[in-house]
Amino acid sequence: MKLSEAAVGTKVKIVSVNFQPDLQGRILGLGFVPGTIVEVVREAPFGDPRVYTVHGKMITLRNSEADLIEVQPVERSFPLSMAEVGKRYVVKAFLGGPFFMSRVKSMGLYIGSLIEVRSKFPITALVDGRIIRIGMGMAEKIMVEEI
């Protein structure tokens, strides 16, 4: 997963940093090194750029820059938007209001539902033998765990 895809409020671990040689040194120096935990703090108006905490500093990166950093989730449960294609997940929580709850219910999603992600942007997934489509905005509010 790319760092730009990690949801606001989540923590992820850096797998690799793939900038051009000219920027690579500065990015590594700032603390974006493999193995480091990064927290997604906030996004600017219009969703870009975003602020990350890395080694205690708050650093802004445009999404086009965060695209170049590969990460993986560290917490056991994370938003469905961060799920990987081909893996299976179990729904742990919904982080939305009444309107959101009625929408997920109408899609046949419950706490404990098993989801197999088939593709992303938006997410298409296999749930109870049916293929459903889930927008990325909705997927950010569905907390899942990998099985």
Added chain:
Amino acid sequence: MKTVALVGNPNVGKSSLFNAITGARQYVANWPGVTVSRKEGTKTWRGVELKFVDLPGIYSLGAISLDEKVTRGYLLREHPDVIVVVVDALNMEQGLFLLIEVLEMRENVMLVVNSIDEARKKNLRIDKYELEKHFGVHVVFTSAVTGEGIEELLDRILHIIRKREVHSFVNFKYQPEIEERINDIEKKIENVKELSSYKKRWLAIKALERDPEVVEILGDYNIKAPSELEAKKFKEMIAQRRYEYIDSVLREAMSIPTKKMSLSEALDHVITHKFLGIPIFLAMMYLAFSFTFDVMSPFSDLIDRGFSALGEWMRTIMGSGWVTSLVVNGVIGGVGAVLVFVPNIFGMFLALGFMEEVGYLPRAAFVIDKLMYKLKLSGRSFMSLILGFGCNVPAVMSTRGIPDYRERLITILVSPFITCSARLPTYILLAGIFFKGKETVVIFSIYLSSIVLTAISATVLNKVLFKGQPVPLVMELPRYRLPSAKNLWLYVWERGKHFLEKAGTIILISAIIIWFLGNFPSAGDNSLAADLGKIFEPIFRPLGYDWKMVTALIFGAAAKEVVVSTFQMMYGNPAEVLPSVITPYMALSFMFFVMAYMPCFATVAVIKSEAGGWKWATFSILYSLAVAYTIALLISLVGRLIW
């Protein structure tokens, strides 16, 4: 005299520490050949004269960005007697990363942990001796705000000067694979006498990372660097190991306080908020704007009245005659017209300095970035451009804070299109004569066009000059700090004094020249100024301007206010005479010409010094003249069809 270099990340309070040590005994110059400013100051301590050099804030000692190049080149070639690495007590990691890099490169290094007072307030305890043990350097805790630790720091500096330090830094090793490669390269370097001034280990590490400069140095002696793919892996491993080491040292050397939402985080939650961010940004801009113009204008009026009184007084004691006219109309009138803006300019820098020191500026840049990105600029350049509505000179000067050269250059080149306050008198005069009752609409449309023109220019210049590569926005959001009065004053003075210097030089000289041209051999139609206007008149015939308007434009190039005063001089009473000379659409075309045409002398001078040479200053003049002529011609042509 002994030299002490201050090195550190941006926002660690390095400059505050520098101010606290050297006080007002400092000066700013440019690094040779580049436009990064070089701050130096002196301090005599226990009979030893020390020269402090405040190096640009950086995160790593690569040789890519201008700031990095300057810092690294200085440490590598100018051999300062002591290198002080400054880190922030509240967030030491990135600073210690830099410390490791400096230690690998040079001897006589020491560590300063700054803002120790803030750390104490947060119950953060740092063990000085653990840091000294693990990094093998002297460590001093300081606070630039309270002055704590500064004497100890100066004592330690003297100690290092007397008894040179060699750092073995034995505890720190890279991964076996890296160490093996380092050894191989070190062995090859050992045989080359010419490389003995460098630390072998540093050369070896940089070679593994394929650092362009080191690869070139070693290439001369047939020492090969790894492939690009390998180098990328090594670079990652090296950085990873450094951070692992730092984390392990800090676990021993630092107590982590219980985390609660700090004021800084709470403020950030609102100020950089998804929806509130932009309204807050606009409100802050409005406040800065209104401080610069409304709060400061009484002072401007005071200076204005002072110069008028001075002029009157000179006239009474010197009588009438050409010398009096030169002194009163030329020197006092010309220079005074510019000095009137000094309070606005200092006010503007005070507002900007406050926002920068308190930590708002990077947040503003963060919030507005998406919009500026469309122009291939970033939020930072927006800050500079907005200053241009007051005066283009500080707008251009404030681009010093823009780290990316490309973005900085574009911002400098487009900022003259922001219509400054000196152009307003022309709009008011002409709109009042030709568009009575519709003045506001006309003037507002000029301001609007000015913004649109700036945006279009930025896009076009980026496409043409740089093929539109976007500027990266890798920026730190530092924690909020209350700026000290001393730091603010130094901020304002350091920037504002350039303006005073310019008033005393370029503006004084041009005022005198204009006076002579306007009065010899005789004032009016037969003056040299009239000859000048008549030479260029044919060029402006398609636009419909007469030679007097052309003369005003030529004089106005020195300072835009001069356009109106030349009108006064040439036409006697413009309100009565002008309507018989030109039509309303020609007046409109003239206003747009004044809005867009060449930057005034003072702006040209700062463009030259800030963009680095006459090339860009000339470009700016020619480009804006072409744009102004095109727009004015279009208005004249369309106007001719309509009226």
